[in-house]
Amino acid sequence: MLRQYELVERVRDYDPDADEDLINRAYVYSVKMHGSQKRASGDPYFSHPIEVAGLMTDLKLDQQTIVTALLHDTVEDTLTTIEEIEKLFGKEIARLVDGVTKLSKIEAQTEDERAAENLRKFLLALSDDIRVLLVKLADRLHNMRTLHFIKNEAKRRRIAGETLDIYAPLAERIGMYEYMREMQLLAFRHLEPEAYETITARLQQIKEGDDGQLDKIAGSLSQALTNAGLSAEVTGREKHPYSIWKKMQERHVSFEALTDIMAFRVVTENRAECYRALGILHDKWKMVPGRFKDYISTPKRNGYRSMHTTIMHENNMRVEIQIRSERMHQDNEFGLAAHWSYKQGNQPDGQAGWIRDLIEILDHAEDAEELLEHTKLAMYQDRIFAFTPKGTLLQLPKGSTTVDFAYAVHTDLGNQAVGAKVNGRHVPLRTQLTNGDVVEVLRSEGQEPQPGWLSFVITGKARAAIRRFVRHKERDEIIEIGTKLYEEIIERLPGKIGKRAQKAALKRLNVKEEEDLMMAIGTRDISDREVMEALMPGSVNDNDEDWSWPEQGSAISIKGLTPGVAFDLAECCHPVPGDRIVGLRRSGENVEVHAIDCFKLADGVDADWVDLSWGKDSDGAAARLAVVLHDKPGTLAEMAGIFGFHNSNILRLRMTNRDAPFHTFEVDLEVHNVHHLMRILSALRSSDAVAQAERL
Numbered sequence: 117m118l119r120q121y122e123l124v125e126r127v128r129d130y131d132p133d134a135d136e137d138l139i140n141r142a143y144v145y146s147v148k149m150h151g152s153q154k155r156a157s158g159d160p161y162f163s164h165p166i167e168v169a170g171l172m173t174d175l176k177l178d179q180q181t182i183v184t185a186l187l188h189d190t191v192e193d194t195l196t197t198i199e200e201i202e203k204l205f206g207k208e209i210a211r212l213v214d215g216v217t218k219l220s221k222i223e224a225q226t227e228d229e230r231a232a233e234n235l236r237k238f239l240l241a242l243s244d245d246i247r248v249l250l251v252k253l254a255d256r257l258h259n260m261r262t263l264h265f266i267k268n269e270a271k272r273r274r275i276a277g278e279t280l281d282i283y284a285p286l287a288e289r290i291g292m293y294e295y296m297r298e299m300q301l302l303a304f305r306h307l308e309p310e311a312y313e314t315i316t317a318r319l320q321q322i323k324e325g326d327d328g329q330l331d332k333i334a335g336s337l338s339q340a341l342t343n344a345g346l347s348a349e350v351t352g353r354e355k356h357p358y359s360i361w362k363k364m365q366e367r368h369v370s371f372e373a374l375t376d377i378m379a380f381r382v383v384t385e386n387r388a389e390c391y392r393a394l395g396i397l398h399d400k401w402k403m404v405p406g407r408f409k410d411y412i413s414t415p416k417r418n419g420y421r422s423m424h425t426t427i428m429h430e431n432n433m434r435v436e437i438q439i440r441s442e443r444m445h446q447d448n449e450f451g452l453a454a455h456w457s458y459k460q461g462n463q464p465d466g467q468a469g470w471i472r473d474l475i476e477i478l479d480h481a482e483d484a485e486e487l488l489e490h491t492k493l494a495m496y497q498d499r500i501f502a503f504t505p506k507g508t509l510l511q512l513p514k515g516s517t518t519v520d521f522a523y524a525v526h527t528d529l530g531n532q533a534v535g536a537k538v539n540g541r542h543v544p545l546r547t548q549l550t551n552g553d554v555v556e557v558l559r560s561e562g563q564e565p566q567p568g569w570l571s572f573v574i575t576g577k578a579r580a581a582i583r584r585f586v587r588h589k590e591r592d593e594i595i596e597i598g599t600k601l602y603e604e605i606i607e608r609l610p611g612k613i614g615k616r617a618q619k620a621a622l623k624r625l626n627v628k629e630e631e632d633l634m635m636a637i638g639t640r641d642i643s644d645r646e647v648m649e650a651l652m653p654g655s656v657n658d659n660d661e662d663w664s665w666p667e668q669g670s671a672i673s674i675k676g677l678t679p680g681v682a683f684d685l686a687e688c689c690h691p692v693p694g695d696r697i698v699g700l701r702r703s704g705e706n707v708e709v710h711a712i713d714c715f716k717l718a719d720g721v722d723a724d725w726v727d728l729s730w731g732k733d734s735d736g737a738a739a740r741l742a743v744v745l746h747d748k749p750g751t752l753a754e755m756a757g758i759f760g761f762h763n764s765n766i767l768r769l770r771m772t773n774r775d776a777p778f779h780t781f782e783v784d785l786e787v788h789n790v791h792h793l794m795r796i797l798s799a800l801r802s803s804d805a806v807a808q809a810e811r812l
């Protein structure tokens with residue numbers, strides 16, 4: 117265990133201005149608060165925070181981070197409070213300790229709760245202060261180093277699994293490869309003890325039996341560089357047991373079949389010499405195509421810089437080589453943490469720049485579409501993070517709604533969305549999400565995306581899916597209406613026709629499939645007369661434009677079709693179920709449905725007319741009323757009460773005239789059919805509040 121003066125010395129080594137007294141006080145306080153608590157190893161508990169603080173000094177972190185490491189378990193595990201910490205050590209340290217405490221609390225939760233909370237808190241903590249994450253990673257690393265002391269196997273496995281799933285990837289993403297590798301190795305040992313033993317034993321065998329092959333290859337690389345006048349340090353190592361095991365899993369191969377269990381590293385003095393070294397090695401040995409990567413000219417997003425190449429060494433042996441400068445090598449092992457030295461805190465852009473980098477690293481695009489969307493939104497303040505109830509984190513552009521969220525989870529979920537809960541509360545689908553929201557999308561199998569959603573969704577994925585659906589539906593419905601029209605055209609022919617004549621008609625009309633013909637009829641790209649002529653040449657008498665209306669019963673039913681998709685209800689007369697209706701068809705347009713007594717029909721001479729019916733038990737439609745109310749308190753409420761009593765929904769309400777002693781309102785109402793509308797009108801007319809009620 118690190119002694120008090122040793123810890124202080126370590127910090128003062130890289131930061132001569134460090135507040136010695138502050139570190140001493142924190143050290144003593146931690147020892148005092150943890151008192152006689154013991155670790156599973158039997159060591160006093162306070163040895164743990166002190167070791168974590170030691171790990172932080174390896175990264176040359178500032179004194180606030182060192183103190184936070186010392187205090188990181190006091191709030192969680194002792195009687196002290198955050199308020200107490202703030203009183204003794206100040207606001208900044210209290211905030212950092214609180215951040216670590218919050219992360220630790222998550223670990224104590226059940227798997228399900230944790231999933232959601234975990235990521236969220238991580239993220240919030242991260243956007244708050246990177247040092248919280250660094251202390252947490254060191255805390256976990258130390259706990260992993262002492263994991264074998266824990267007797268309960270299930271607990272050991274759980275901690276190891278969590279380390280592998282959450283902490284090692286986090287360490288990797290911020291470029292802390294040292295931490296990542298050690299965490300992986302330790303977790304692997306506890307999760308797959310047999311595989312660990314076998315692979316370690318095999319590596320040992322190779323080491324003993326290969327007659328120093330590792331050294332031989334390293335020597336030959338070094339020799340080649342020296343001969344060319346370049347001094348560089350060449351080291352060789354067997355790969356990490358965990359990465360070997362992972363490769364065996366991924367490639368489904370045995371240990372023997374792995375060609376790349378050795379890796380070599382060339383460390384040069386500076387950047388220019390990296391390229392020289394590469395040239396020398398590629399000149400002497402053949403490079404394996406497709407394996408060369410230059411992370412020096414284009415560093416990884418976590419700051420990692422190195423060149424990777426694989427060459428064909430003697431006996432066609434593939435040898436992996438990493439080339440980097442001394443400076444890069446140091447930075448690489450601790451990633452972004454290497455840049456976050458005690459000095460950086462004072463720089464104006466220190467913390468902010470850090471967080472920007474980090475969020476960028478945490479963010480990884482899943483697929484090409486997402487990537488595209490993200491590159492368009494390079495600025496991170498333009499996005500929000502939201503969670504599924506199971507805790508999956510989704511990243512969306514700012515302004516995204518619950519529908520965007522639903523589509524981001526899955527197209528089916530978006531298509532079947534009927535409602536949403538945000539943080540447990542029911543909200544309208546158009547609700548915009550904010551950072552950290554937990555979003556539950558309510559779905560219903562029979563539901564379909566609504567064309568109206570296009571007015572508020574903002575993600576490309578949602579937009580495309582809704583459009584695709586609307587287009588499909590439109591096609592289906594146009595084909596349906598076209599088919600009905602086609603059947604009616606056949607009725608109008610002077611004689612019966614068979615299947616063969618219908619096939620021949622397709623050819624004459626130059627359409628491939630029957631469906632295409634129905635489409636063309638539905639949108640009137642082909643007129644009825646053309647269809648008749650194709651089916652039965654000579655059946656259209658040019659001098660006789662008129663034909664008699666078919667019988668009432670033969671009117672085409674629009675039941676089940678959606679207004680606004682294949683047909684439109686005319687704005688002028690607002691036909692409702694029960695009205696006798698007629699359709700106007702113009703080329704390339706939706707069928708326009710009018711009430712038979714609509715004066716606008718007079719303008720329809722250029723269109724084809726088609727007799728329509730609502731079909732039996734049609735669903736409701738909208739009717740527009742003009743209601744004149746007496747200018748007295750409560751009359752509006754009375755009118756609304758009448759609509760409510762008759763189970764009719766108000767779609768729109770507008771005051772069109774206020775001319776004492778009367779108010780005139782225009783109301784769009786949802787009604788089931790014409791009888792329903794009549795009942796409402798008579799109820800209105802018999803009310804004292806209403807002076808006049810008229811359908812528009």
Ligand code: MN
Nearest residue numbers: 164188189255
């Ligand atoms: Mn701890």
